[in-house]
Amino acid sequence: MLALADALRRRDGGLRITCLGTARGMETRLVPARGYDLRLIPPVPLPRKPTVDLLRVPGRVRRAVAETRAILEELSADVVVGFGGYVALPAYLAGRGARVPLVVHEQNALPGLANRIGARLAARVAVTVPGTPLHRGEHVGMPLRTAISTLDRAARRAEARVEFGLDADRPTLLVFGGSQGAQTLNRAAVAAADVLTAAGIQVLHARGPKNTSVTVPPRPAGSAPYVLVDYLDRMDLAYAAADLALCRAGAVTVAELSAVGLPAAFVPLPIGNGEQRRNALPVVEAGGGLLVEDAELDADWITGHLVPLLTDPVALTGYARHAAAAGVPDADDRLADIVLDVARAGRVRT
Template identity: 85%
Template sequence: MSGPVNGPVSVVLAGGGTGGHIEPMLALADALRRRGAEGGVRITCLGTARGLETRLVPARGYDLRLIPPVPLPRKPTLDLLRVPGRVRRSVAETRSLLRELDADVVVGFGGYVALPAYLAARRERVPIVVHEQNALPGLANRIGARLAARVAVTTPGTPLHGGAHVGMPLRTTISTLDRGSRRAEARAVFGLDADRPTLLVFGGSQGAASLNRAAVGAAEALTAAGVQVLHARGPKNTDVEVPPRSAGQAPYVLVDYLERMDLAYAAADLALCRAGAVTVAELSAVGLPAAFVPLPIGNGEQRRNALPVVEAGGGLLVEDADLSPSWIQQQIVPLVTDPAALAGYAARAAATGAPDADERLADIVLEVAGR
C-alpha cells in the first residue's frame, strides 16, 4: 500500500497511553511537519479513548484516530485469555484505518496502541519503523522490531532486534535550549536570585514522595550553604512545605507543576529527579547534570536509562532507599557549590545527548516510506 508518487507521504504514528510514548511521537510529528510544510507529509496519530493522547495530540494540532486498546497483562491471569480476541478486533479496525489513510509507513513507539498497529501494518504490507524509548524494551516493541524495516533506540546497547542508536526525539524548546543565555530570564521567572547555585527537584508530572521528603528535609542545609532550590512537588502534594526563608537567605521555591521545563532547566545548575527515559534524554540534550533516583518499582528500566549518563561522568545515581536529607547534604551540596566540578559534569552529560534525534528519526521514516 502506498500513496501517489507525487502526493503527500501518509505517516501513521502509534504511541498512545503514557507521556513517555506520546512526547517522542509528537516531537517526530513536529519534525515531519517541518519537512512537509507545503503539504508534503500527512500525519495521523493512533490512540485510544482512555490515554493522554486524547488531550495532548489535538492540542498540538494533529489528527487523532482511535482504536481499541490491547492491554497486555504483566502476569499470567484469566485476563490473558481475553487478549487474542482483543488483538483481532483492534487489528481489524486498524487495518481499515491504514487503508483509509493510504498509509506509506507506520511508526510505533511501544505500548498497547503500537502492537495492533504493527500487526495491522504487517497484514497490509505497510513498512514499519519502531522507536524504543527505554533501555529495556517492552513486549510490543520486541514484537514490532521483528517485523520492522528499521528500528531506532534511545539508549546505546538496548537489547532490541536490529536496533540502531538514534536518541530520543524531543520538543525543539528543549533540544535547542541554550541554558547559559536563558539563565537570568529563567531565574527571574521563578523568583530566584540571579547568581546563586541552583538545584532543581522534580519527580515527574505527579511528583515523588521520597524526593519531596528528602529535599524538604535538606532545605536548611541547602539554603545555609547558599544553594537556592526550585522544587516541583506535584499537584496532589500540597502538604509538602518548607519554612519561609528570612531576608537574605537563599530562596526555596515550591511549585505544584512546571509548565515550562525549558526555563526550569535553564535556571538550574543540577537536578535531583527520577530517571524516566524522556527526563534522562532531555537533561542530556541540554547538558544539565543530575542526581538520578530511579523509580524503585517495575523492571529496573529507570536505572538502565540513567546508567549511560552516569557511567560517562555526567551525573550521579542514588537508589530510592538511600536518598535522604543527609545524602543530599553530603553529596549534592558539595557538588552544586563547586562551579568547576559542575562544568565537568555538564560537559560530560551533554556529550551523551542527542538533540537532533527528531530529525534523525524523520530521515529514517521518510526513507522507509520511499521518499
C-alpha cells in the same frame, strides 16, 4: 510521537500524518491540540501475569488489528511508526498484513513486549539508550520538543531565575519527581533545606499538585531562596535556571536533561523491571550525573554529595559538559530521516 510529527511537518508541510490512539489516553487532548488527525482503536492491554484476562487477549488483538488495517488502507499509508504501548502491537500486525513498512522506536533501556515483537517485523528499529537489547536497534536518541532540544541554558538563565523568583548568581538545585511529584524526593529535599540554603544553594522544588502538605519555612532575609511550586509548566525555563537536578530517571527526563547539558542526581523508581536505572546509566557512566537508589536518598546523602558538588563551579561545569556529550538534541530529525527513507523505499518496492 508528536516531536517526530513536528519534525516531519517541518520537512514537508504536505505530508499527511495520522496518529493512532485509544479513547482513554491523553492523546485525545494532546494530538488535536497540536493540529494532527487522531484515529481511535481499541486498546490491547497485555496482562503481566497469567490471569483469566489473558484468555481475552487474542480476540481483542484480532478486533484492534482489523480496525487498524482498515484505517491504513483507507489512508493508503506509506509507513507505520510505533513507539510501543497498547496501540503499537495492533498497528505493527496490521501494517505487516497490509504490507506497509514499519519503523519502531523504543524509548526505554528495557523494551516492552510490543516493541520486541515489532522489531522482528520492522524495516528499521531506533532506540533511545545505547545498548538497548532490541533486534537491529540503531541508537537515535529520544525525539524531543524543540523548546527543549534547542534550549540555550546559559542564554536563558537570567530570564528563568527571574521567572521563578530566584537570585541571579547563586548555585541552583532543581528538584522534581514527574508531574505528580515523588514522596522520596520531597522528603529528602525538604529535610535538607536548611543545609542547602545555609551553604548558599537556592532550590526550585516542584512538589506535585497533590502534595501541598510539603512545605519549607520561609528563609531568613538575605538567605538563599527555597521556592516550592506545585507544578512546572515551563520545564525549559526550569532547566535554564538550574545547575543540577534531583529527579527520577524516566526515559524522557534523562533524554531532556542530557540534551540540554544539565547534570542530575538520578533516583530511579524502586518498582518495575529496573528500566529507570538502566535509562540513567549511560549518562552517569559518561560523567554527566550521579545515581542514588531510592532507599538511600535522604538529607544526609544530599548533604554529603550534592552540597559539595553545587558549591564547586569547576566540578559542576565538568558534569554539565559530560551530560551534554551524552545527549542527542537532534533525535527528532534523525528519526524523521529514517521514517522518510523507509517510506520512499516502500513506494519503490510497490
